[in-house]
Structures are given as C-alpha cells and as structure tokens.
Amino acid sequence: MHTRRYATTRLVVLGLAFHAPLLAQTRFDWPDTTVDVGRYTNVDECLAATHRIEFGIENAAWTPVWRDTMPDDAERHVAPLSAPVTQSAQRCAARFDARTVSLGDFASLAKLYLQAGRDTDVAEILARRLKEIGESRQVDRAMVLDTVFHLYLTAQPARLDPAERVLQRSEWAARNRFVRLDASVSLAAGAITTGDTARAMRVGRELFARIDSLTPAERNSAAFQTSSARQAIFLFFLMSAKDQLLDSLHRSTAAYLRAVRGMWARTSGRTPESLPVIGAHAPPIAGAFWVPSDSAHRPRPTLGRVSLVVFASAPSCFNIFELTVDLGDLSAVQNDGGCFANAAALHRLAQRFPELEITIVSRTAGNVFGYLPPLSPTETAEWLERAAAAWKLPGALAIVAQSPTVRLPAPDDRIVESSTDSNLVRYHFGDGYEKQELNTAFLVDQNGVIVWQVGGGIGFGESRDVFRSTWVPMIDVLLHRQRTDAATPSLTPTAEHF
Amino acid sequence: MTDTREWRDAVPRRAPVRLVDSARFLSKAECEAIARRVFALARGGGQSQVAISSWWQGELRWARNRVNLASDRRDIRVRIERTVIDGHSGAVTTNQTDDASLEAAVRAAERNAAVRPAGLRPVPFEPPPVPRMLRPTTAIWSEATYALDTESRSDIVRAIIGPAEERKMLSAGYLEVRGASRVTVNSDHSTGYDAPWDLPYTQWTQAQLSLTVRDQHGTSSGWAGLSSYDWSAINAKELAVRALEKALASRDPVALEPGRYTVILEAQAVADLIEIVAGSMSRLDAESGRGPWALQYDEAYHRMRTKLGRKVVDERITIGHDPVDPALGLVFGNLATGAQPVTWIEHGVLTNLSYPRDYALSQLHTDTGVRAMAAYRMSGGDTTIEEMIRTTKRGLLVTRFSNIRTLESGSLLATGLTRDGLWLIENGNISKAVKNFRFTESPLFALNSLEQLGPAERVFRPTVVNDSAQPLTPAIVPPLKVRDFSFTSTIDAI
Numbered sequence: 001m002h003t004r005r006y007a008t009t010r011l012v013v014l015g016l017a018f019h020a021p022l023l024a025q026t027r028f029d030w031p032d033t034t035v036d037v038g039r040y041t042n043v044d045e046c047l048a049a050t051h052r053i054e055f056g057i058e059n060a061a062w063t064p065v066w067r068d069t070m071p072d073d074a075e076r077h078v079a080p081l082s083a084p085v086t087q088s089a090q091r092c093a094a095r096f097d098a099r100t101v102s103l104g105d106f107a108s109l110a111k112l113y114l115q116a117g118r119d120t121d122v123a124e125i126l127a128r129r130l131k132e133i134g135e136s137r138q139v140d141r142a143m144v145l146d147t148v149f150h151l152y153l154t155a156q157p158a159r160l161d162p163a164e165r166v167l168q169r170s171e172w173a174a175r176n177r178f179v180r181l182d183a184s185v186s187l188a189a190g191a192i193t194t195g196d197t198a199r200a201m202r203v204g205r206e207l208f209a210r211i212d213s214l215t216p217a218e219r220n221s222a223a224f225q226t227s228s229a230r231q232a233i234f235l236f237f238l239m240s241a242k243d244q245l246l247d248s249l250h251r252s253t254a255a256y257l258r259a260v261r262g263m264w265a266r267t268s269g270r271t272p273e274s275l276p277v278i279g280a281h282a283p284p285i286a287g288a289f290w291v292p293s294d295s296a297h298r299p300r301p302t303l304g305r306v307s308l309v310v311f312a313s314a315p316s317c318f319n320i321f322e323l324t325v326d327l328g329d330l331s332a333v334q335n336d337g338g339c340f341a342n343a344a345a346l347h348r349l350a351q352r353f354p355e356l357e358i359t360i361v362s363r364t365a366g367n368v369f370g371y372l373p374p375l376s377p378t379e380t381a382e383w384l385e386r387a388a389a390a391w392k393l394p395g396a397l398a399i400v401a402q403s404p405t406v407r408l409p410a411p412d413d414r415i416v417e418s419s420t421d422s423n424l425v426r427y428h429f430g431d432g433y434e435k436q437e438l439n440t441a442f443l444v445d446q447n448g449v450i451v452w453q454v455g456g457g458i459g460f461g462e463s464r465d466v467f468r469s470t471w472v473p474m475i476d477v478l479l480h481r482q483r484t485d486a487a488t489p490s491l492t493p494t495a496e497h498f
Numbered sequence: 499m500t501d502t503r504e505w506r507d508a509v510p511r512r513a514p515v516r517l518v519d520s521a522r523f524l525s526k527a528e529c530e531a532i533a534r535r536v537f538a539l540a541r542g543g544g545q546s547q548v549a550i551s552s553w554w555q556g557e558l559r560w561a562r563n564r565v566n567l568a569s570d571r572r573d574i575r576v577r578i579e580r581t582v583i584d585g586h587s588g589a590v591t592t593n594q595t596d597d598a599s600l601e602a603a604v605r606a607a608e609r610n611a612a613v614r615p616a617g618l619r620p621v622p623f624e625p626p627p628v629p630r631m632l633r634p635t636t637a638i639w640s641e642a643t644y645a646l647d648t649e650s651r652s653d654i655v656r657a658i659i660g661p662a663e664e665r666k667m668l669s670a671g672y673l674e675v676r677g678a679s680r681v682t683v684n685s686d687h688s689t690g691y692d693a694p695w696d697l698p699y700t701q702w703t704q705a706q707l708s709l710t711v712r713d714q715h716g717t718s719s720g721w722a723g724l725s726s727y728d729w730s731a732i733n734a735k736e737l738a739v740r741a742l743e744k745a746l747a748s749r750d751p752v753a754l755e756p757g758r759y760t761v762i763l764e765a766q767a768v769a770d771l772i773e774i775v776a777g778s779m780s781r782l783d784a785e786s787g788r789g790p791w792a793l794q795y796d797e798a799y800h801r802m803r804t805k806l807g808r809k810v811v812d813e814r815i816t817i818g819h820d821p822v823d824p825a826l827g828l829v830f831g832n833l834a835t836g837a838q839p840v841t842w843i844e845h846g847v848l849t850n851l852s853y854p855r856d857y858a859l860s861q862l863h864t865d866t867g868v869r870a871m872a873a874y875r876m877s878g879g880d881t882t883i884e885e886m887i888r889t890t891k892r893g894l895l896v897t898r899f900s901n902i903r904t905l906e907s908g909s910l911l912a913t914g915l916t917r918d919g920l921w922l923i924e925n926g927n928i929s930k931a932v933k934n935f936r937f938t939e940s941p942l943f944a945l946n947s948l949e950q951l952g953p954a955e956r957v958f959r960p961t962v963v964n965d966s967a968q969p970l971t972p973a974i975v976p977p978l979k980v981r982d983f984s985f986t987s988t989i990d991a992i
Contacts, residue, residue, distance in 0.1 A: 408799060411806045411849060414861050416799050 037092040043105040046092035046112050054085045077193045078157050081115060089115035098124040103132065107147050114155040119162065122148070130171075138174040145171055149183060158190045160199060178223055181210055204241075211267060219269035242473070249477050253445050276429045277453050282309060282444040283426035285359055287398030289381035291388055295396035300359045304486075306478040307357040307444040308395075310346065311427070350394035352472075355479050358395025360388075361423050363402045377401035398423070443474060446482045522554030522572050522644075522677055523967075526699040529681045532595055536578055537685045539604040544582035544611075546604075546685040549697075551575045551967035553678035558651040561670040563659045568648060575967070576600075580607040587611050637824055638970065640728035643703035646675045658738040662711050667745055669738075671709025674960070675729060678702060678967035704970050705729040706960040707737060710918060711745035712992065718751070718931070719992040720744025721897060721918030723766070723958035727970055731956070744897060744919040751931040753988050754922065760893035760949070761983040762886045762923070767916075768876075768975045769957040770899040771941045772817075774912050776871040779842055781806075781851035790910050790942060791851060805848050811945035813846035816877040819869075825956060826873050826972050840868055872969075878976030879951030886950050886979045888926045893979075895921045895928060899937070911940045915989055934992065935985035944980045952977035 040046050080086070093112050098121035101109065106129055113121045126148055133140050145166050152163035166172070167183055175183075184207050191200035218224060241263070248255040257279045261272035268274070284299040301307035350358060364380035375383075381399045388397045400423055406416040427442070443452040452474055524532075533548040540546045552574040559567040574593050578600075581587040588610025592603045646654075651673055662669035679701040708723030722741040724732045763771070784791035784804040791810075793803040818841035819826060842850045855867040887895065894916075902914035916934045923929065954976040961968045 406799075408801070412804065414801065415863055416801065 037088055040092055043096065043108040043112055046089065047108055047115075049092060050085050050089045050112070050115055053088055054082070057082050057084065078195070081156050085115060086117060090117070092116075093118065098128075101125070103129050106144075107151065110148060110151050111155075114151060114159070119159065122151075123162070138171055141171040142174040145169060146175065146179075146183070150186075153186055153190050158194055160187065160190055160194065160196060163187055163190070164199070164203070177210075177214075177218065181207070184210065208266070214269075216269065246473055246477050249451065249474060250481065253447065253449050253451060256451065257449075277442075277450055280429055280450050282307070282442060282448050282450050283423075285309065285361055285398045286400060286422045286426075287361075288364075288377065288401035289385075289399040291385045291397040291399070295359075295398070300357065300396065300398070301444045301448055302357055303448055304446050304482070305357045306355070306446050306475065306482050307359060308349070308475075309359050309361065309427075309442045309444060311361045311423070311440040346394050347392065349471075349475070353475055353479060355482065356475060360393055360395060360397045361400075362397060363400040363421050363423075443471065443478070445478050446485065451478070523552035523679050523701070524550060524574060525679075526681070526701075529679070529699060530683075532576060532600070533681075533683045535597070535600055536576075536604060539601050540580060540608075540685070541604075542582050542608060544580060547579040547581075547682065548684075549575075549577040549579075549680075549682040551678065551680040553676060553967040555674065555676045556646065556648065556651060557672065557674040558648075558655055559672045560655055560659065562668050563663050565652065565655060568652065570648060576603070578603050578607045580604065580611050582608055582611045588613075638702040638727045640703045640705070640726075640730065642728060642730040643675050643705045644677050646705070646729050651675070654734050658709060658734060661738060662742050662745075665742065665746065666714060667742060668712045668714065669709060669741075670712075671707065673707045673734075675705045676703060676961075678704075680967050702970065703727050703729075704961060705732060706958065707732050707734055708958055708960075709737060709741050711741040713745060713749060717992060718745050718747075718749040719918045720746070720748060724956060725958050725960040726956060726972065747921070747928075748919045748931040748992075751920070751933045751992075752922075753933045754935075756935060756985045756987050758982040758984050760890055760979065760981045762883060762890065762893060762895045763944075763978045763980060764883065764895070764897055765952070765955050765975050765977045766898040766957050767896045768978050769959060769973050770902060770914070771912075771944060772876065772973070772975060774902065774904055774910050775941050775945075776874065778907070778910060779851050779871045781853040781868070782857060784851055789907050791848060792908075804851065806851065808848055809846045810848045811843060811846045811942060812948040814877065814879065814948060814951055815843055815846050815945055816841065817843040817871070817874050819871070819874045823875060825974055826875060838866075842871055842874070872971045873973060875974040876954055876976060877951075878954035881950040881952050881979070883952055883977050886952065886977070887923055887928060889950070890923045890979070891925060893923045894932065894935075894983075894985075895919075895923055905938070909940050910942050911938065913938045913986070915991060916985075917991065934989045936987045936989050937984060938986040939984045944978070944983060947981050947983075948978055949981055950979040 037046065037049060040049060081089075089112055093116040096109060096112070098113070098118070103109070103125060106125060109125060110122045113119070113125070126144070129144055130141055133144065149163050149166045152159040152166065164187060167180075167187060172180060172183075184203055188200055188203040188207060191197075191203060214224070241259070245256060245259055248259045258272075260278055261275050264270070264275040265272040282301050285301070287296065290296040301309060346358060346360075349356060362384055364375075364377040364384070381401070384397065384399055400421050402421055408414045408416055427440075441454050442450050445451050452471065454471070529550045532550055536548045537546050552572070554570065554572040556570045557567065558565060558569075574595070575591060576593065576595060577589060577591045579587050579589040588607045590603045590607040590610065592599060594600070594603075655671075655673060658671065659669045679699065680697060681699040682697040704725070704727050706723070706725035709721070711720045712718060720741040720743065722737040722744070724737060726732055778789045778791065780789065781791075781804065783789040784793075784806075785802050786792070787795070787802050791805045793805050793808070795801075796803045818839060820839040821837050822839075840850055842848070842852075850868050852868045852870040855865070858864045858867045883895075896916050897919035898917055899914045900917045902912055905911045905913055913936060915936055920932045920934055921928045921930065922932050954974045956972065956974050959971055959973045961971060
C-alpha cells in the first residue's frame, strides 16, 4: 500500500500540471489580422488598415522579383492606388462626415479622404479648419495650407491641380520666401515626374520670376546657397529646358555649355564660369591593372568616343561580403548595395548603347570582401577582376594600386586609407566641388568634355527618374553626333570644336 | 463495443521509455557519423556544413507550495547548409536523422541554394580558414548537474517548500538542469584548419534555481537565485533560507518619498543594472555615432572616434572575461571571436568593444573579433554588505531590479523597479521595509558614484532561451554602495 502511494506520488511529480484549474486554460487562438473596417473607430485605425493592405500588395509585388533589374515603369507615378486600398479607405472613411467630423485629426483625415478619392471633402475640411483658425492668424493658416499642399503632392496619384491652387492662396505669402521656393520646386518636380509638361513650364516661369526677384543679399545668404531648393531649382531649370538643352547639345557642346552656364548664373547669382565640373576636360584615367587587360592600350576616356566614367573607388564598393538586404526594399539595395545597384543600370545602358565607352574606376585597398590582409595589390586586383566578372560589369575596369597606410593610434587601431588615389585627385574640380568616390559618374562627349555628372559635386541627385530623363537622351544625342562626325572625315574632333 | 481493458491488454507491454535512462544528447561519435552521412549525400559538388546541437533539460516548477510542472525533455537540431553554385548557399534544419530524412534535407538545402537570386554573393568566397587552435578547457561539465534526476529534483524542492510552509508563507520557484552538446563541421575543412564558424564538439551542463517567497496576503516578498554549470555550487537550502528571511523581513513596508538615495545594491541588483551596459558594448555602434561609447567625429580622418582609451567609470571597476576562469567556464564562441581573454573596462578605462571578425579583417587587419559581453567578471572590493550598512547614515538596501528598460541610449539612462526586498537603512542599521520604487538612472552614473565595493560573487544569470543548446552566460559581480541613486516614484508591486 505504501509502495503504491509512493508510485502514485512519483507519477504525479512526473506528470503534467495538476494544480492549475483546468477551466482556466484556453486554447491559443491566432489573432485576427484581417482588415475589418467595421471595427475601426478612428482615423488612425483606418490609415493603419489601408497601410497594411498597401504594404501587403507592394510586398507581394516586390518579393518574387527584384525590379531594379527590370526597365523602370514610368506609369507608376500616375497610377491610382490599388482598388483594395481605395475600397478599404472608402468603407472606413464612410463614417466621417466632412461637415461634422472633429478636426482634431485634420492631417490624417485629409490623407484618408485622398485615399478614398473624396477630394471634395478635403476641400471641405480645409475650409472648416481655416475658418476655425480665423482670418488674423496668417502664419497658422499658411502652416495648414503647407500640410495640405504636401498631402496633395504625396497622394497617389499626386493632386497637382489643388496643390497649385493652394500655392496661389494669399496666406501663402506669410511663409518664408525660401520655403515658398521649396514648395514651388516640389510642385514643379511633381509635374515633371507625372509628365505634366504644361504645368512644369508654367511653374518654371514662376520660379524664374521668384529667383530673379531675390535680392543680392538673399541670393548670397547661406540659407539660399546651401538650400536644397537652389540645387533643385538648377536641376529643374535643366530638366524643364531639357528639349532646348538637348537641341543645343545636338548642335555643339559649346552651345549646350552656354545654355547650362546661363542657367547656373541665373540660379546661383555667380559667374557662368563658376559652374563646376560641367565643361571641364575629363582627365585620363590611370590604372595599374585593367580588366580586360587590353583596355590599357589607349588612354580613357577615348578621344572620339562618347564615354561614361563611373567611380567605384570606395573600398566598400567591392567589399560587400554578402548582401543581406531585403530584396523587396530597393532603397536598402541602393544604400547598402552601392556599386551593386549601379551594375544593373550599367547593364541596361551597355545593352542600349553598345557604342558607349564605359570605364569603371576602382582601386586596391589592401583587402577585398574583408579578406585577411596583407594582400598585395596584384592579389587584390585579381579579386576585383573576379567580382567584375561575376557581376558581368560592362566596359573596362581600371584599378589603381594603392594600399592603406595609416593606422589610428591605439586603442582605436583602425586602418585608414590615405587619400592619394590619383584618379580621385585628377577628378577633383576646385574647392567648391565635393568629391564623392562612390557611384559618381561623368558623361563625357567625344571631345573629352564633361557634359553631365551624377553623384557628389553639385548634387544633381541620383534618382532613376533623373537618370532616365536626362542621361539617356543626352547619351543618345552625343552618340548621334559621334556617328555623324565619323561619317564626315573632315571634321576631326578637337578642343576647338566647341 | 471493444472493451478498452481488452484492447490495452492486447498491446504488447514494453517498459516505459524514460528520457533520463539513455544518453540524453548526442555524443561526439554520433555527431561525426551524422556529418559523414550528410557529406556523402551531397550532390553537385560545392561544400557542406553541418551544425548539430542536442540537449536535455530537466525541470521542476512550483507555486503556492505545490509542484505544478516536472518534466524531462530533449531534442536535437541538425542544420545542413549546402554551398553549390557561385557561392550561393541554402540551408535546412531538421531533427530527423534517419537516412530518408537526412537525404530529403540535403536535397532541400541544394534546392534552396539554387533558387537564391543571382548576384547576391557574386563570387565564391569565404574568409580564409584559420589554423586550428588549442582551446582552453575548463570545467563546464558537472556530473552533479547531469545526475540530478527527476526524483532528486522533487526531493530538493520538497525541502525548499517545507520551511516556507511551516511559517505560513507561499513559495514559488523554478529548478532546471541541462546537458547539451554542439558541433559545427565543414566538408572543406576536415583537417588542420577551421572555418571561422567551425566549432569543435563541445558538451556542457548548466543548472539554475530561483525562488520567491511571499506572505499569504501578498504584502511581502523575498527572492534568491543562482545559476552555474555545476549544481553542487548551488546551495538550495541556503537560497531557500535567504528568500524566506527576506520575505519575513519585508512585511509591512512603509512608503518613502522618491528622490536620490545612497543605495546598497546586492550583487544581483548590480548584475541586473550592468545588463544594460553589457548590451551597449558594440564597437560598430560607437563608430556609427550610436550609444554611450561614441565620442565625436574626427574631421581629419573622416571617422567617428570612440571613447576607447578613456576613463568612463570609477577606476576600481574592471570588467573582463577569461575563458579559463573556472568560475565562468568556457564561453564557446566560434573562432570568429577567438578564445583569448578580453577586458572591456580596465580600472575604469574603456579598453575594448565587441566587433565581428569581418570588421577585424577589414578595419583592423587582425583575424579575430572581440566577443560580446555575454559572460563576464567584474572586479570587487573587500567591504561586506554588513559593513556597508553599518557605515550608511541613511540609505536603501536593494535586493534586485526588474523590468529594466533603456530610455536614452547615449547616456544609458534607464528605468526599472526594485523588487523582492527593499529596506531603509538609518544610522547604520536596517530600520524598516520600504515599498518598492521605480528608478530612473544610468548605470554609468552609478558606476561613477561608487562609495564601496564588496567581494564579487556569482549571480543568477541563466540562459534565457528555453528548449535549445544555448551557451552559458555566467556573471560575477560585487555588491556596490552607490550615492545619489535616483528613485522617481513608488510602485505597488512587491
């Protein structure tokens, strides 16, 4: 009897829970993650729901295919929101009557209305909000307009008409001039992106007027000179006058440079000649190692050929041990992938323009892929050659032999590269030019003159839209000139040509 | 209708399988046999890597003086990685080691490798292997731990519960023992060299015991706990007595005004606080301008400078880890972070921050990283807690902290709660129990406001992850007397 009780005790000890009341136990139920707009009671919940749907759709579209290897889809800028997002927004926003809804969540509410396609209700709550603020508080009214303006611009598709109407309101004058300039640039950029050429021209004329109305003090102020607006305005001028510029370029590089420098002078208030980089002669690229090796037989960029010189000098450019970025997140690839992201664009260019000479510039830095040093420059170059082959980089790869030389004092001990890359030194264009060794690219005409640059320097930006709308037509024009000149032997390309 | 008794009788009777009777995890020979089978199953060239871990876990949990869980569990994990095409790899994990399952896993890993997007790893590359090094061998295996079977565990817990029950108090706690092994082998590095991530066969034990004693009305609480690879280093009776005494002494707490107090932090409280510091010891973070160890941007070298080499805490503080320290045991990382001793803070000066091997190769031109501050020994002094109390005019004695959260990563400002025993010290004596406080303080501030240090001792720092073969992370820290420690509100928790 005693043994039996002991055995029972053992069983109990070995057994499972016997003390907890069984009724208290419930089975785990997976939380309900489906979108049920009927359950949502406020604007934030509605926006969260539409965001989830949008994210899910985007995720499904991006995950299986890495779209950077595909041609850019220009239509995406004018495409409406997908139907599930709009429908959910409409159902969720149905409970919010624009005439009576509380304006505590004004910005969120406006965003939700735009997602639901209820643009008139955005105007309604804007009018109510402005009435609430009163006529006397002009700055507060302008702030509200600023909010709505940016909501219009960032909506999908962008609502350019109401955005422009907001900019024309008298309250807008209460804002800082540079802020207003920024807003006009944003509107112009939106017009260019969506292919609304007429609006781009109209806003462009206004921008010219605004720029011209700046006083010398305003023009020379740090606020303006360092503002993104100034750079953006210059870029906008170039893009809005793209057809004229391309026409000039078609005629000659000299005509093109006169036009660009004129816009630069008008934008910056400086002399036309102070425009950095563009118009400079592209120095020859040096390389201790060339891939393929016969590329070293003549100096690059080659006189008589349209060239693209791409700097991929930063060690990180080829030191990507293994990309772990999320394939669905293109921005992560562009930020972290560095030259890797460039490779796809270069492939597309090389396929489209077989006559284009592409030179990629790199250097040895003592290690590759975090390889155990010391590596001789030759060994490093061999690794770079393997990387270039694996990425199928088009054109020629020039590699400068260089080893890191500086070790920071202990206990830091980091190896810091010395900045003596001869190619970087040659491609340094004065004090106003900030060199950027990663992903900086130069478009060089057949006479060796730099006509365009992306990355670093004067901050043209590197978006694919800019790339598509500027580089591709310019290369097209330059190659056409190259072909024409080749067919006309009497026209030997010389520096005097422009 | 079938008679269930008849049905039961029809089933051939077998002796019940008890998890503790047979080998509870895989031996070195068994692991090698599995790896050889995987290598033989590989198709299409390339290389194979097999990581095998296996573990056994015996546990006993009790609450309100009654056992509510007693179990023995075990599992294995075989991770097969095949690198076949252009350096692309695919991996599959299984716990089935029969021929058919292993072959299916190898094929699945090869399929995974094949469908990886082209270009992700552009060239077949891996960092070079390193010469196989002798690893320090320290006592991380305890027969006392491995022998603590179900019956022994129940006897121990019965002895723990008894005294609390006699005093009409409620005891709750958890006792766990583990035995485990791990190995990682690569088909390309069979002799003489290791891949950085290779791990020789290692087996170890670990044990932990923690308990809380409360009164019937839920107004007082006492806690005690300890963890070690060696069960014989854990005195269950002593812990039971300490928790009971703390519970009895913390009855009828009074509420004090929040504010800055001199505090005597028992070793467990110090360990709880240092946990935040341990998590911040990243060189990459510091050089990215994040965390408390970033200094300023160096315009000359275009690099963010760190506080390495600078005094950051009281000069009596040294924090390091030596794999041959018998009290810590070997923290077996892979070769990527080496097996040599490391000191993160030496006499108050920041001397090391952790970084991976990739960083070491590319930035420092060395071949091993510095491991994270997972296990460590912190220097102490010779002042006993009794002496600290005797020399305190007005202060608080803290048993431990819980729910600690970092509020600001730059200063490591954190907040958390005192728990399971907080007392007021007046004129050199403990005068009364105090209701718990929320603190809002930086551990770095505390480590710069030291008055006295006690002898360093082992604390409760068990492996957090359940059901796996995770390495030990023991810590040895001293009790500290700290001035001006900031408490910001009272809380109702006990």
